[in-house]
Every structure is written in structure tokens, then in C-alpha cells.
Amino acid sequence: MEHEHTHCEEILSYISDYVDGELEAALCAELETHLAGCRDCRVLVDTVRKTITLYHAQAATELPSGVEERLYRVLKIER
Amino acid sequence: MGEAAFAGEADLLEGLRAGDAAAYRRFVDENSASVYSLALKLLGDEQEAEDVLQETFLSAFRAIDRFEGRSKLSTWLYRIAYNASLMHLRKRERMTTFSLDQPYGDEEQARPVAGDLLVDWSTLPDDRLLTAEARQEMDRAIAQLPQSLRAAFILRDIQGLSGAETAEILGISVQAVKNRLHRARLSLRDRLSSYFAEWAVA
Numbered sequence: 001m002e003h004e005h006t007h008c009e010e011i012l013s014y015i016s017d018y019v020d021g022e023l024e025a026a027l028c029a030e031l032e033t034h035l036a037g038c039r040d041c042r043v044l045v046d047t048v049r050k051t052i053t054l055y056h057a058q059a060a061t062e063l064p065s066g067v068e069e070r071l072y073r074v075l076k077i078e079r
Numbered sequence: 080m081g082e083a084a085f086a087g088e089a090d091l092l093e094g095l096r097a098g099d100a101a102a103y104r105r106f107v108d109e110n111s112a113s114v115y116s117l118a119l120k121l122l123g124d125e126q127e128a129e130d131v132l133q134e135t136f137l138s139a140f141r142a143i144d145r146f147e148g149r150s151k152l153s154t155w156l157y158r159i160a161y162n163a164s165l166m167h168l169r170k171r172e173r174m175t176t177f178s179l180d181q182p183y184g185d186e187e188q189a190r191p192v193a194g195d196l197l198v199d200w201s202t203l204p205d206d207r208l209l210t211a212e213a214r215q216e217m218d219r220a221i222a223q224l225p226q227s228l229r230a231a232f233i234l235r236d237i238q239g240l241s242g243a244e245t246a247e248i249l250g251i252s253v254q255a256v257k258n259r260l261h262r263a264r265l266s267l268r269d270r271l272s273s274y275f276a277e278w279a280v281a
Contacts, residue, residue: 043201047200047271048268051264057209059239060116077107
């Protein structure tokens with residue numbers, strides 16, 4: 001369904017709160033109505049979400065081994 | 080003796096204040112990877128990130144008696160790590176006269192092509208999105224963000240901290256965190272869109 005993209009700029013400003021689930025209910029409903037009719041904004045929301053997911057998957061869970069050894073040595077604690 | 084002797088944060092804190100080696104190990108094991116990762120992504124340099132990691136724990140152990148327990152221990156530690164990272168960036172700034180809020184990479188910023196920005200690459204399979212080359216592009220994209228946006232994004236979206244914790248670490252309001260995060264996310268999304276667009280179209 002084509003539309004005139006009159007609200008897209010405004011929608012853009014809410015995207016971050018929306019993907020965090022922190023947008024207030026009325027604005028959330030308004031945004032979802034807009035998304036249903038605007039492919040461009042749907043792409044924006046989906047790719048913002050995917051960007052976050054990809055980066056979050058990069059969160060480090062352990063140190064490179066040499067780094068850990070040297071840290072313990074500097075701190076003078078036994079492993 | 081096992082290492083699981085600390086029932087909660089208060090126990091751990093007591094152990095740290097008493098100079099208990101098991102408490103030190105627990106605190107280091109639980110937080111060192113996150114501290115290193117924060118510094119590495121802020122500074123983009125492995126040696127400097129390692130220096131920040133060591134400085135952070137040395138400072139924390141020295142200052143543990145002054146920790147007032149108003150935040151989580153890990154939040155307090157991150158704040159030390161963030162400030163240590165800023166010191167490194169400032170030192171670099173003095174040496175190279177570049178502004179603290181500039182990206183640390185010296186490469187040309189890739190300008191997104193308008194048409195690429197609305198390509199839906201979010202449904203590409205993970206083996207396309209997570210190649211070594213794609214990861215390098217993600218690192219370059221983070222590097223080109225101004226420091227203030229980069230820090231908010233790393234803490235919230237990579238490390239998964241709350242808005243309140245991030246605000247405390249950065250010393251800004253929760254609303255300011257939201258604003259920075261919003262700008263960071265859109266900027267990174269644009270850059271990744273340019274990169275992934277050709278695969279999504281192909």
C-alpha cells in the first residue's frame with residue numbers, strides 16, 4: 001500500500017524507543033499503524049533491530065589468554 | 080575451598096575489602112572480559128585496551144574502601160574503565176591534535192548510497208552476516224562514530240547494560256543516553272546497510 005511518507009521523519013525519531021519496548025502505548029499503536037502501510041519504515045525498523053542483534057552477538061565473554069595471564073601477574077593474585 | 084563462597088554482592092564486597100584472594104579472583108573473572116571489550120571498542124587498540132584493563136583493576140582494588148555501594152560493583156568498575164579509556168583518548172589527542180569527539184579511525188568515512196539505505200538485508204542468512212569481513216566492517220563502523228555515541232552504544236547494545244547503568248557510567252542523564260544511542264544505532268545501521276545491500280539485492 002503506497003502512502004505519502006508524511007509521517008516518516010516523525011516515526012524515525014521514535015524508532016529507538018520502539019525497538020527497546022519503551023514507547024508509550026498510544027505512540028506505539030500509531031507507529032505500528034504507520035508501519036503496516038510503509039515498507040520503507042518497516043525496513044528501517046527491521047534493519048535497526050538486526051544491527052543491534054549483530055553487535056550484541058559480539059559481546060566478549062572471555063579474555064584472550066595472554067591478556068588474562070598478564071592481568072593476574074600485574075594484580076599479584078594467583079589464578 | 081571452592082570459589083562459590085560469595086552469596087551476593089555484599090559478601091563479595093566484604094571479601095574484597097578484607098583482601099581475600101578468592102574474592103579478587105571472582106571479581107576479576109566476572110568482569111575482566113567486559114572491561115577489556117569496552118576499552119578495545121572505545122580505543123580500537125589491543126595494547127591500549129590491555130593497559131586500561133590493568134589500570135582499571137589496580138585502581139578499583141586501591142579504591143575499594145571508598146566504594147559506597149550506591150551502584151552495583153560492576154557499574155562502578157565500568158565507570159573507572161570508561162574514565163581510564165578517556166584518559167588514553169585525551170593523551171592521543173594531545174599527541175595528534177585530533178578532537179576527543181572525532182572517530183579514532185583515520186580512514187575516509189564511507190558515505191552511504193541513498194538507495195542502499197532502504198534495502199532489507201535483515202533477513203540475510205547469518206553465514207552472510209557474520210563473515211570475518213563483515214565483522215571487520217562492523218568494527219570500522221563503530222570506529223567512525225564520535226566517542227560519545229560509541230560509548231553509549233557499546234554499553235547499552237553490546238554489553239547489554241540498562242539505560243540507568245549506562246547513564247551512571249557516562250555521567251549523563253538517562254535521556255541523554257537515549258539520544259546518543261538513537262543516533263549511534265541509525266548511523267551504524269546506515270553503514271551496515273551500504274555494506275550488506277549488494278548481497279540483499281543479489
